[in-house]
Amino acid sequence: MPLKKTEKLAIIGDFAYTPRYQGAGSSVVNPTELETTLEAVKRYDLDVVGYAPGFNRYGKKDQKKLKQAQQLAKEADVILLYLGLDEVTEAEGLDRSDMKIPSNQLDLVQAVKTVNPNIVVVLSCGSAVELPFVDDVKGLVHGYLSGQAGAKAMLNILTGKTNPSGKLSESYPIRYEDTPTYHYFPGKEVSVEYREGPFIGYRYYDSADVNVRFPYGYGLSYTTFKYEDVSVTDTGVTVKLTNTGGVAGKEVVQLYVGKESSRIFRPNKELKGFKKVHLFPNETKEVTIDFDDYTFRYFNVSTNKWEKEAGTYQLMIASSSETIQLMTTIDIEGSVNAHPYDEKVLAPYYTGNIREISDAAFEALIGRPIPKSTWDRSQPLGYNDTISQCRYSKGWIGRFSYRLVTFAHTFLWKMGKRETANLIMMSVYHMPFRGYARMTGGAINMPMVDGMLTAINGQFFKGIKEVVKGRKQLKK
Known part of the structure; x- marks a missing residue:
């Protein structure tokens, strides 16, 4: 990249025809004019040999589409492969159970690779995903959810009309199991325990020495940059930045701050400032990132206020959380009035290895006993409870309703009706009874809800009578 006019180009992937450009659920809006890659590419001086969908959007495998994509890939010099997460896999009101791209898309990458290795993946999804195919392709551009004009914006980058300058605002783990929350999320029935403390994202991967696919703050460009001559004052840090490439571009200069401490646990480094700078070829600019009230402080749980720990802090000028370009130090006067932590009890937090936090350590961190994380099955279900809790109901109708809803979701998902399956989970399974x-829309009133709860809590016939009575009131 950028793509050359002389190259034959094949466009493969359902997202090139029907773009994933916005969220799903109540965030859906009607675009004034939605651009697709297949329409927008006609306005570029590119030799496109054809298009193939390659895969079914909602995960069902299709060997015929796979072979069509392979045949088209043989005719091209470069393949633009449009992959991502569909509107059902990634929707509001639901948590994903993994970070995988659908397997039929992964099969497509391998099938195309066998006939043509010159693959550029264009990724469309709203969050981080596992990228097991990254070593099998020549390029990867993540468009996230790019909006109604995203197709043209992406083609501007692919053709070099625009020099990309985006940086990742999240780390991309190699696999979901590498994340700091894997052992704690989604938790049990009632609560989710955030045992990882401040070790989220790059703060965890860096402190626990866990490899990632792409680090926080990472992003490529069609040009290169040189960092030199870092200096520090009481108000900020300054560095000289030079565009050493052949085209104009933008770089995001990032300031990370770290401090070794035996008294206060903290990540190895934390982002404390950044600045985006535009440079023409061979141009040099001085870039200053100012300190502020947040740069050196931490929250002291003993005094219940923000304080500064005295000592020497490392100032790291970087192009990503993993790529430190220059480093200097600064001495800071402290304001710590009380030692906030017990190092022995909170030992895992001092090492950053927070994958196995004991109950005692977590209770010491939050300063109170861990709340009970399971439902009290001895209590009757009420307005704020859901179908998901009916598995423990006293009445058989509640347990039956729970099994019916879970069966319907599984059945519809396997049948390919994933949007309907998700709707059941959002509007039935997780809906409080009062909802x-x-x-x-007026089909159920509160007296009918009272009757439903009466039946679910073990008084079936009494509950049915209340529902019927409530229905009659509704009709009146």
């Missing part, structure tokens, strides 16, 4: 009287 049925507010979200059904």
